[in-house]
Amino acid sequence: MRFIIAFQIKRKSKLVRLIVNIxxxxxxxxxxxxxxxxxxxxxxxxxxxxxLKKHDISxxxxxxxxxxxxxxxxxxxxxxxxxxxxxxxSPKTVVNKWWQKMKAKMYDSSDKQPEKKKVxxxxxxxxxxxxIIEFAREDCTASARNIADELTMLGLPVCRExxxxxxxxxxxxxxxxxxxxxxxxxxxxxxxxxxMDCTTTHIAVENPKGKMxxxxxxxxxxxxxxxxxxxxxxxxxxxxxQWVCNVIRSMLGFELEHxxxxxxxxxxxxxxxxxxxxxxxxxxxxxxxxxxxLNAYIERFHLTLKSECLSWLFLTSEVExxxxxxxxxxxxxxxxxxxxxxxxxxxxDERIIKAMNxxxxxxxxxxxxxxxxxxxxxxxxx
Numbered sequence: 001m002r003f004i005i006a007f008q009i010k011r012k013s014k015l016v017r018l019i020v021n022i023x024x025x026x027x028x029x030x031x032x033x034x035x036x037x038x039x040x041x042x043x044x045x046x047x048x049x050x051x052l053k054k055h056d057i058s059x060x061x062x063x064x065x066x067x068x069x070x071x072x073x074x075x076x077x078x079x080x081x082x083x084x085x086x087x088x089x090s091p092k093t094v095v096n097k098w099w100q101k102m103k104a105k106m107y108d109s110s111d112k113q114p115e116k117k118k119v120x121x122x123x124x125x126x127x128x129x130x131x132i133i134e135f136a137r138e139d140c141t142a143s144a145r146n147i148a149d150e151l152t153m154l155g156l157p158v159c160r161e162x163x164x165x166x167x168x169x170x171x172x173x174x175x176x177x178x179x180x181x182x183x184x185x186x187x188x189x190x191x192x193x194x195x196m197d198c199t200t201t202h203i204a205v206e207n208p209k210g211k212m213x214x215x216x217x218x219x220x221x222x223x224x225x226x227x228x229x230x231x232x233x234x235x236x237x238x239x240x241x242q243w244v245c246n247v248i249r250s251m252l253g254f255e256l257e258h259x260x261x262x263x264x265x266x267x268x269x270x271x272x273x274x275x276x277x278x279x280x281x282x283x284x285x286x287x288x289x290x291x292x293x294l295n296a297y298i299e300r301f302h303l304t305l306k307s308e309c310l311s312w313l314f315l316t317s318e319v320e321x322x323x324x325x326x327x328x329x330x331x332x333x334x335x336x337x338x339x340x341x342x343x344x345x346x347x348x349d350e351r352i353i354k355a356m357n358x359x360x361x362x363x364x365x366x367x368x369x370x371x372x373x374x375x376x377x378x379x380x381x382x
Contacts, residue, residue, distance in 0.1 A: 064105075067098045128156050132166050143175040192260040195295055196222045198239070198267065199302040203315040217321060219305075220247055222255065223298045229333055229346040230301055231255045235322055241272030248273055252280060261285060263295060304332070312373050327369045335376035351378040 062070075074086055128151065135147045142150075144163040151158050167174070199221065202214040220233035233247040248256070256262075261283035264270045277284045287294045309328040315321050334349045344352070354360045355378065362380035369375075 064102055068102060071098045071102075125156075128158055129166055131156065132158070132163050133170050133172065136167055136170075136172050146175075192258060193225045193263060194222050194256065194259050194261075195225060195263045195298040196220065196233070196270075197265060197295055197298045197302070198269075199305070201306070201310050201315075201321065203317065203321055205316060217318065219321075219325060220244065221298060221301065221305075222251070223301055224255075224346075225297055227346045228297070228338055228341060229255075230329055232325055232329055235318060235325065237318075239269055241269050244269050244273050245276050248276055256282070263287065265292075265295060301332075309370070309373060313370065324370060327374060331369065331374045331376060349378070355379045 077086075131151060131154075132147055135142055135150065144160045144167065148158050148160040148163045151163075164174075197220075198218045200216050200218055202216050204212045205215050207213050215237060217235055217237055218239045219235050220239070222231045222233055223229070224231075231251070233251065234243070236243055259282050262277060263285045264273075265287045266289060274284055274286075292299050305325070305328060309324060310321075313320075313324055315324065332345070333347050334345050335352075336345055337343045338345060351360060360379040360381055364377055365380055366375060366377050
């Protein structure tokens with residue numbers, strides 16, 4: 001056996017001498033060629049690393065067998081030359097860190113040890129944490145005690161101090177400060193809040209002398225901030241506070257029955273309605289002077305109503321004006337796509353829902369209102 005090994009070593013040494021002699025014979029600078037080969041291999045390795053990085057393949061995916069081979073050969077290289085050769089990781093990592101980890105893994109018996117008994121308070125389940133954060137974001141006035149009591153009634157017992165810690169870790173302020181720190185428009189969307197305001201339009205009426213004159217009418221509108229549903233309160237030429245109160249009384253049993261708060265500006269005709277709202281338990285938010293941006297939802301609807309409907313009509317009576325507004329509100333609430341609602345109307349018609357679910361696959365029909373100013377489409381039943 002020793003003879004065979006010695007013969008192979010002797011044969012390899014003769015082969016190396018033969019290569020060196022041939023290189024000298026043909027005047028080839030062998031060290032220079034070795035250097036060029038090493039340079040090429042280094043560039044090739046860099047290209048391969050770039051390709052692996054492009055495909056999101058890390059050197060951490062090497063298994064222990066590959067790491068042991070790399071570490072074994074890297075330890076034979078002179079320490080001062082390792083940084084020029086090793087490029088897959090830091091030379092210290094290849095030579096020491098991988099080697100130490102593999103040796104430590106051989107003597108690791110942690111999986112055979114008995115499980116230690118946990119000490120301290122039990123951890124809160126993930127489901128309870130999610131519900132606490134969900135309840136706090138849905139109701140900006142719910143305190144930690146209210147959330148804890150509600151979860152207990154749902155079969156998820158938790159103490160109020162745990163609720164406080166979870167809300168603090170999630171960056172949610174306590175109930176008294178939650179409303180103050182919340183942006184105005186976000187607060188409007190969280191609660192069941194309505195906005196009300198009047199807009200004006202002019203119609204042409206023939207006077208007793210046979211001439212046409214313009215009369216200004218006020219249109220009182222209400223909008224639900226969360227759903228964007230718009231409701232017509234009334235239309236009057238010269239509105240006053242008593243008329244506004246009568247309109248609100250007629251709506252308290254319907255659209256405003258579950259209203260929590262209502263936002264209005266400081267128009268004098270709205271002042272008598274403040275006492276009526278307080279009696280019914282509806283909060284009122286009076287806007288600062290000259291701040292229409294804080295009533296942006298209803299103000300934006302005024303622009304939509306005029307630019308898409310009233311500006312295209314020549315109206316000559318209050319009856320025509322009321323009919324135009326009612327027709328447009330039907331189109332707006334049931335058919336007109338709304339960007340903030342994901343392309344759906346505030347209260348989609350059942351034909352829209354059925355078409356989206358694939359229940360209606362018939363012919364597409366176009367329906368027109370107000371002489372073609374309003375146009376919407378739907379599918380018929382097959």
